[in-house]
Amino acid sequence: MFSYTTDTNSEDCNIIKPINKKNVKQAILGIRPCDSASFGIVEKNFDTEEYKDPFWINSYKATTFIGLACDNPDSTCFCTTANSGPFDEKGLDILLITSGDSFIGKILTEKGEEAAKIAGWTTEAPANSVSAIEKQKKEAESKISSSISTDKIKNKDTLELYNASFWEEEAFACINCGTCAYVCPTCWCFDIQDEISDKKGIRMRNWDSCMFPLFTLHGSGHNPRDLKYQRVRQRFMHKLKYYQDKYKSGIQCVGCGRCIRLCPVNIDIRSICDIMNS
Template sequence: MNMVSLDKKKFGSFILELSAEHAVYAPGKAGGKTEFIPVESEDEIDLKTLVTDLSPKGVFFPHSEVLYEYDKEGIRVPQKEAGKPIAVWGMRGCDARSLLMLNKVFGSAIQMPDNKNFQDPYWKEKYDNSVIFGTGCNEPLSTCFCNWFEAGPHSSAGMDVFVVDAGNSFLLEPVTDKGRAVLDKLSCFTDSTEEDKTTAAELASEALDGMAEPMEVNGLGEMLNNKYDEPVWDQISAKCINCGACTFSCPTCHCYDIQDEGKGSSGKRIRIWDSCMFPIFTMEASGHNPRALSSQRVRQRVMHKYSYFPEKYGEFLCTGCGRCVTVCPVNLDIREVLKTINEYKKQGITNG
């Protein structure tokens, strides 16, 4: 099956048809903010918003997830109700790529001391069965910087079906076999024309042209490593207030804390998003905190994204979605941060 066309008037019936066998998530309003919510009909879906306020990582890696419950009888992993596989509609290129990165952490086999391979079952259960419908961005925002990272507004990496919004219709193109199989089962499409293909290509190049000039990120990790001990970090972090808004809205931040909540003889163990911005994140039982200062924590966040993660997994832990830029209460712009560090000592600039 090649590219197919979906008339926007038929979008409602497409969603209905998709929900028959899938739990459908799409951008929608929750408490005034946009995030990926479970939807049942077209009306709940926000097709306008480009970058949702909260990233779709929560669909696969929720803010708080019960790992197991315990009581005197023993421990139980909570059973999901007869699980329909997840289908996500409207994920943007940045977010779809973030899932690939998270999958490297949660989904790839890690060799344990007992020589068994470990994969995170909570992630895999949701992610492996999911089908991602990703949408290309025709008018990227000024905060978008996906073009820094070998991707662009019409990148289809991490998606199963790539969707182009062509005005009156959506053009759907299967990217993976899984995507092809799902499309094959659905009926509300018409075949695409040559014209559709040209439109899609035009929209893609227009979108890319509309974005600001990217920063050169080759060798970024090495550059950061070299400047690890420089006082530039104090200068950068001076305004950071160390809240977790950036990490919680980030589609790729995946650090978590595990806590027990119990009462009497029963309780549960919960995995909860954590943030390297919090002092308690690295607080040791002795009372010593290796990252007690704001500058150390800001450095950690930047180093993890642009140096440590690429060293280990071969790509940056940043998709350029720009959420941290938008959400930061003190406007500490990650793009400026990288540029400042890059410029530091390059041309003898010492304060900025």
């Protein structure tokens, strides 16, 4: 984010200065639709009426998203009931669809048009592409075998859900490793740290997670989320309830299923969601 010197001989000693970062145009090629859908969810946190996070926004604006439609969803995928789908176009500039040994690119935005031109993707798609893609999409969607319902969570009393008796039991197996947050495309929490070597220092931001007790530890030693279940509750409540409360626009999840696949103790957001929604 910033750099500085602590050299007392320098007239800029201890003055914190922005690092001149050129946001060179970049493209993410082959991003899955669920991942690109997550950007719209995360954007609400970093681009607000009161404050704009220039690091996030500039780098987001400089990026072209060229997605790859998903023909073989995993058993843990539930994107079709969580803001996305295997052929979802949200957040994408181009959607690539596998067609035999090649791809058909569906150009979705001006940014996508520019990227296609630069890449030299000029061959017209076959005439029957639209219906072929539609068929392929239906097939992919029909392979999604799991789903969640969040309709009741929206109108439930936040405090009632927060105080519900199931949290301790659901969190029992959790080892607070933070893997769920690490692989989550909609988790955005971060830390800010200073790092100094000799007299040259930087202020940087790094990944952080609500699974760790240090995340909320006060200077006094008091910790509002001291216990494991309180941190597990925070993560699920944030994704499935607080986000809905705050933005009135669905949950903070795209159903990618990674947290389910990678959780070492098999905590499953789908079953937590079921309990919260029942």
